Amino acid sequence: MSLWVDRFRPKTLDDLHYHHDLSTRLKALAASEDFPHMLFYGPSGAGKKTRINCTLRQLFGTGVEKLKIDQRVFVSPSRRKLEINLVQSSYHIEITPSEAGSYDRVVVQDLLKEIAQTQQVDLGAKHRFKVVVINEADFLSRDAQAALRRTMEKYMSNMRIILCANSTSRLIAPIRSRCLLVRVAAPTAQEIQAVVEHVARKMKFDVPPEASLQIAEDAAGNMRKALLVFEALKMQSPDLSGPLRIAKPDWETYCHKVAELIVQEQSPARVMEVRAKFYELLSHCIPPTVILKTVAEKVAERVDEALKADVMHWAAFYELRMRLGSKKIYHLEAWVVKVMCLYKHFTYNFDMSEFD
Amino acid sequence: MAFFQPQAKTVPKHTVDPVLQPWIEKYRPKTIDDVSAQEHTVTVLRKALLSTNLPHMLFYGPPGTGKTSTILALARQLFGPDNFRNRVLELNASDERGISVVREKIKTFARQTPRAQAANSDGKSYPCPPYKIIILDEADSMTQDAQGALRRIMETYARITRFCLVCNYVTRIIEPLASRCSKFRFTPLDPLSTSSRLTHIAAAEHVEVTPEVVTTLIDASNGDLRRSITYLQSASRLSSSADPPTPITPRDIQEIAGVVPTTVVNDLARTLGLDVSSDMIVDAVTPKRRGFDAIQKKVKEVIREGYSVAQLLSQLHDLIIHHQMLPARQKATCALVIAEADKALCDGADEELWLLEVAMQTYKALSR
């Protein structure tokens, strides 16, 4: 039995629960052969992927749900072999070029040309073009993005591209210029609550409104999270009564502990301790940006008003360094030292102005 | 793998009904005289077309200003459709263009003696001068090495091969190459040219557009004609499929273009302690001091809505810079912070962290 998130995932644009205006717009666009290239963007868990799938279904009908998963091997100019997963139907193909790391350009160059130069095999297809969905488009390297540019223009008669990204700022202007931008906002607490209640109705049980509201608020706009938590809670206490205890994910609790350590004591020994914890988190594949943000926000919560802005300022500063540099741990650690320093000086009343 | 069946040879290549083509391709300039604005470039190229003598060229400028269109149109006017194939080599960033390709593919093409003119099947006559053109589109993504390898080729075969380099950032082209070329700067389209091109397309497509809609299109696209055409087409598709069809409104365009609603920007600005005119009276009565928590909350709210932070910052920037009451010093501080954030975002930094950073710094600057 699949998880509720998957089982109750809407399949058509009409089934989508929120952003009805957007659904109507997508429907109108999908009706025509002059469908543009698109860039869906918005926070994670807002339902971008679901919406893209619904749009594909609107474009081509139920055929897009017959999926095959293949592995393809690409060879980089330096003769390295790269394996990439392709999810495809007869009408579309879905790729995550970031799987190929810095060789994503090769994937984009080879695969897209290949697709562009083949034609729709199903003569009864509703559209002459095929669609290529590119996941995590904001992680495409500059080279890969550059490789997309002319391809998007040259092969427009038999291919359309749908990019899916969290933010648009990492995409180069020429790519943005070639797409219709589609913003998918996170659902509000009320909208999430409605979906939670809808799922409960489908499963034929009642959920107390306090419970659904609490789940919705805790999810902070992340639909996926809300449904996962909802299912877990239902397993724990079938009647969902009383105040719910929504467990935080382990990594989050762990990050909070790290924040605690930083505020408690500022010493070289403590830095080493924190460093070990960072390694632990990184080895569990928690993205370094998420680690830094979670810890920083917790530290900011715990310190004096006068320090809060600085804590976050240095988080922004070192997060950028982390992107540009290659060893994440250096920058995480640098931030810790910086914050400890600030904290210590603040509590012992040193004048910090010359350290800015 | 049904998806990858090669295209059957007999299928004609462009069977797409032009009615259904995206307008950006449908209205791509066919001749250099179709190119809007860029007067200087067009004048020089028109002369070159008459004398059929062409220097090496370097086109540069922001996206959607007509660079690719111009060189393709020029090449087509020089050689005609039948000779285009063997006289023009177009390579762009989607082609492998490492140093080995430069040494082999480009060099091989460059050294070939141009073939004799083939008969023109369309009955027209073309100048078809005795040289070939190599178009290196999106040349700013070529490596320094590859560019370096081009230097000799450009010189050695200059008599029979002309190069046209096209890029967004002229500084990414190495100086020895750039200095061998006549440079043509493509500027963002001025409002007048954009407006006339859009009206032309709208008329050809039988779409009603009000002057307000055109103004909104111009504002939202920053001189990028490609973008404004895409917006116009999407808006017209949406409005004509409404039941009953509705006219296109400026608000539709803003929504499509991802412009952040004024209320959202003003709301954020107010949280940062900026007097926003419409609510001045309310603010004057209760000059509430908001702290870190309130600002952080607001930032999270905005991020959840998914607005592009770069877009939001540019609108916040305009609001601050054009503010009637703010002293210049505070404006300058804010502008600096926003500039810093813009750079960080271009480098791929986290949007939420930097919006918060801008928010806090602005708040500090304003409460001094």
Ligand SMILES: Nc1ncnc2c1ncn2[C@@H]1O[C@H](COP(=O)(O)OP(=O)(O)OP(=O)(O)O)[C@@H](O)[C@H]1O
């Ligand atoms: N000056 C112009 N006159 C007429 N149409 C234009 C002009 N500039 C852009 N366009 C329109 O925009 C589309 C894209 O233009 P083009 O491909 O020439 O841009 P570009 O300058 O090469 O951009 P990029 O830097 O993104 O490659 C064209 O198909 C055309 O419809």
Ligand SMILES: [Mg+2]
């Ligand atoms: Mg171009």
